[in-house]
Amino acid sequence: MNKDLSWLKGGLLLGIVFLTAIWMVKPIGVSTQFVIVDGIVWKIFSKELIQHNQNAEPEYSSTNAYLNKNNGKYASGIANPVNYGFIFVLSMILGGFLSSRFSKKKIQQKDKISPKVWRDKFGENHNKRLVYTFVAGFLVLFGARLAGGCTSGHMMSGMMQTSVSGYLFATGVFATAIPIAIIFFKPKK
Template sequence: MSDSGRWNPYVAGGLSGLVMVGSVALSNAYFGASTTFVRMAGMIEKAFAPEHVAGLAYFTKEAPIVDWQWMFVVGILLGAFVAAMLSGTYRVQAVPDMWRERFGTSAGLRGVAAFVGGFLALFGARLAGGCPSGHGLSGVAQLAGSGLVSLVCFFVGGLIVARLLYGGRR
């Protein structure tokens, strides 16, 4: 880590690559999490209406269970928390500074925007048959041309949305 508490991107990228190698070696699976939230919804629904979930065509081939993708998402959450704690940058903040400067202090507006953005990301991941980590990171690791195209499109899309939301501010 540098003096600012941020990780060197080359070190972080190298460590991510080692995590992917470990993932393939231990679970025979590449990064990806596009079905995690659908399965989690199925697990919750199964607690209240098991006969309904059993009759859904999607869950006859993809059972709503805790699997490696679910653990991958939990690992991302825990890893981000540990990294923030170790770097000294962790803080609870309902409205990030950049958002506050551009849109004001409303936590409700921030929550609605985050929900809509999350919905669009999940919809796009389901529509594309995979998420950015699955198509982009895992695809590039497998030297798939489609993975490289996906990764470039995710970055360009992120740059465009950031420019639209924050107007080029730092």
């Protein structure tokens, strides 16, 4: 019985966090912060990337069209990374670490590189897994930026607020993800 209801425990926990976040601050979102990290690194090599002018409106602007969007919102986040959105996402690393420490069932070493479903199909060749995961990460963040949000921001936070964009996003995601997962991981023979 206890095991059967583990999904309910997870759902309640996640639901409470999503609700508390919008109640106290704003809806949860993650993928924007990948842009902020990129911008921080980019800024080290290019001093001209972000301009700051206290008397101008908007205060922060960028030579990059994307960072300049929405009145320099991303440019401002790159110039001042100690802000809610960025610290929130960094803290998620700590949350994942603490949860894995508290869990009785530890993640096995080989599961830390290739999940079982991957090994069943492609064997123990971890290099292949890492190459594919890198490309997967590229597609996921490229797609998330084009969509203007990811699973957290569009699907969870969006559908919670009955946003039409959340439903459109979920339709797009599952339209490719389900057939590709079925075909890509189809067992041999």
